[in-house]
Amino acid sequence: MDKEKSKVYFTDFRTKANGDSLITKLKRLIKRAGIADLDLEGKFVAIKMHFGELGNLAFLRPNYARAVVDVVKELGGRPFLTDCNTLYPGSRKNALEHLYCAWENGFTPLTVGCPILIGDGLKGTDDVEVPVVGGEYVERAKIGRAVMDADVFISLNHFKGHEMTGFGGAIKNIGMGCGSRAGKCEQHISGRTEVDAELCRGCKRCLAQCANDALVFDEATRKMRVDADHCVGCGRCIAACNFDAIASADYHAPQLLNRKMAEYAKAVINGRPHFHISLVQDISPNCDCHAENDVPILPNIGMFASKDPLALDQACVDACLAATPLPGSQLYDRMHGPDFCDHHDHFTNSTPESEWRSCLEHAEKIGIGSREYELYA
Numbered sequence: 001m002d003k004e005k006s007k008v009y010f011t012d013f014r015t016k017a018n019g020d021s022l023i024t025k026l027k028r029l030i031k032r033a034g035i036a037d038l039d040l041e042g043k044f045v046a047i048k049m050h051f052g053e054l055g056n057l058a059f060l061r062p063n064y065a066r067a068v069v070d071v072v073k074e075l076g077g078r079p080f081l082t083d084c085n086t087l088y089p090g091s092r093k094n095a096l097e098h099l100y101c102a103w104e105n106g107f108t109p110l111t112v113g114c115p116i117l118i119g120d121g122l123k124g125t126d127d128v129e130v131p132v133v134g135g136e137y138v139e140r141a142k143i144g145r146a147v148m149d150a151d152v153f154i155s156l157n158h159f160k161g162h163e164m165t166g167f168g169g170a171i172k173n174i175g176m177g178c179g180s181r182a183g184k185c186e187q188h189i190s191g192r193t194e195v196d197a198e199l200c201r202g203c204k205r206c207l208a209q210c211a212n213d214a215l216v217f218d219e220a221t222r223k224m225r226v227d228a229d230h231c232v233g234c235g236r237c238i239a240a241c242n243f244d245a246i247a248s249a250d251y252h253a254p255q256l257l258n259r260k261m262a263e264y265a266k267a268v269i270n271g272r273p274h275f276h277i278s279l280v281q282d283i284s285p286n287c288d289c290h291a292e293n294d295v296p297i298l299p300n301i302g303m304f305a306s307k308d309p310l311a312l313d314q315a316c317v318d319a320c321l322a323a324t325p326l327p328g329s330q331l332y333d334r335m336h337g338p339d340f341c342d343h344h345d346h347f348t349n350s351t352p353e354s355e356w357r358s359c360l361e362h363a364e365k366i367g368i369g370s371r372e373y374e375l376y377a
């Protein structure tokens with residue numbers, strides 16, 4: 001018997017003068033995709049998103065969150081926006097800084113129409129251990145308590161490039177994003193890094209990225225090295241190095257990270273109503289966790305929604321792979337640089353180590369959803 005395909009709904013970013021706004025289009029899209037099939041009446045509804053690091057301007061505007069909040073309220077739900085704390089230095093590593101960051105980036109109860117709760121508490125320690133049904137790498141995922149206390153889970157994802165996982169979409173926003181600090185550490189740990197002394201130029205650019213005192217500069221040799229006892233494998237230093245001198249010490253680390261992330265996502269959504277929305281726009285090469293955002297690598301594509309986060313990611317990936325890289329972007333520069341090796345895949349060409357397919361393959365294997373989908377435009 002043929003496997004049933006998941007449904008993914010799509011609308012582009014085109015609008016006409018005096019026509020519907022993008023907010024109206026988004027509300028219509030999520031209704032067409034079946035958000036009303038969830039029983040939201042009186043339920044606590046966690047809307048997981050990323051409020052953007054201070055300095056980053058690629059994150060989703062709060063107006064989009066407001067549109068989702070309004071629809072949830074119309075359907076009788078009690079929404080709140082949520083995210084969990086980060087592992088690295090920056091503006092979101094505890095709940096106070098995280099909330100100030102969200103407010104500064106425009107996410108306040110006034111603008112989004114609901115409260116904002118940091119899912120894993122003040123210091124990122126308020127988590128719940130959730131068994132991963134069918135998991136191979138993680139027995140019990142450590143998920144932010146407020147995320148797990150919600151009756152219904154919605155992910156509102158900014159789909160863009162990512163320095164470690166190739167792209168960041170629904171599964172990344174759910175799996176990595178809902179992990180507490182300990183949960184993020186567990187996903188990253190196989191990604192402990194090392195420095196290639198031949199390539200290191202001693203610029204110290206990576207040093208400020210490490211929150212764990214794991215980078216040690218040797219004044220004698222003028223080279224950086226990684227203290228493996230302190231490194232948690234967060235990968236921030238990899239993206240910081242302009243000379244490709246830092247890489248994961250374990251060749252399989254990207255695959256392990258991708259698979260663990262899928263298992264964390266399974267823990268978050270398993271056994272409760274869930275719904276997913278991805279906006280494929282401002283496709284920066286790196287995550288919104290960066291305090292800057294580079295020129296988009298691909299043009300804005302559109303808005304997608306589905307009850308299946310895996311089908312949603314696959315549809316967004318396919319749309320991106322069919323797009324033409326933008327001149328002046330990191331991807332374009334790499335494609336036109338010396339020694340370019342064409343992987344015929346924009347995300348691998350942008351981040352060769354990412355092994356992004358292993359996330360989608362493993363997500364399907366453990367029953368998150370289907371990579372087969374029908375697109376309804």
Ligand code: SF4
Nearest residue numbers: 200201203204206241
């Ligand atoms: S950023 Fe790269 S080149 Fe600079 S010190 Fe760190 S490892 Fe060396």
Ligand code: SF4
Nearest residue numbers: 210231232234235237
């Ligand atoms: S050395 Fe790099 S990967 Fe390790 S904890 Fe520091 S920033 Fe993260």
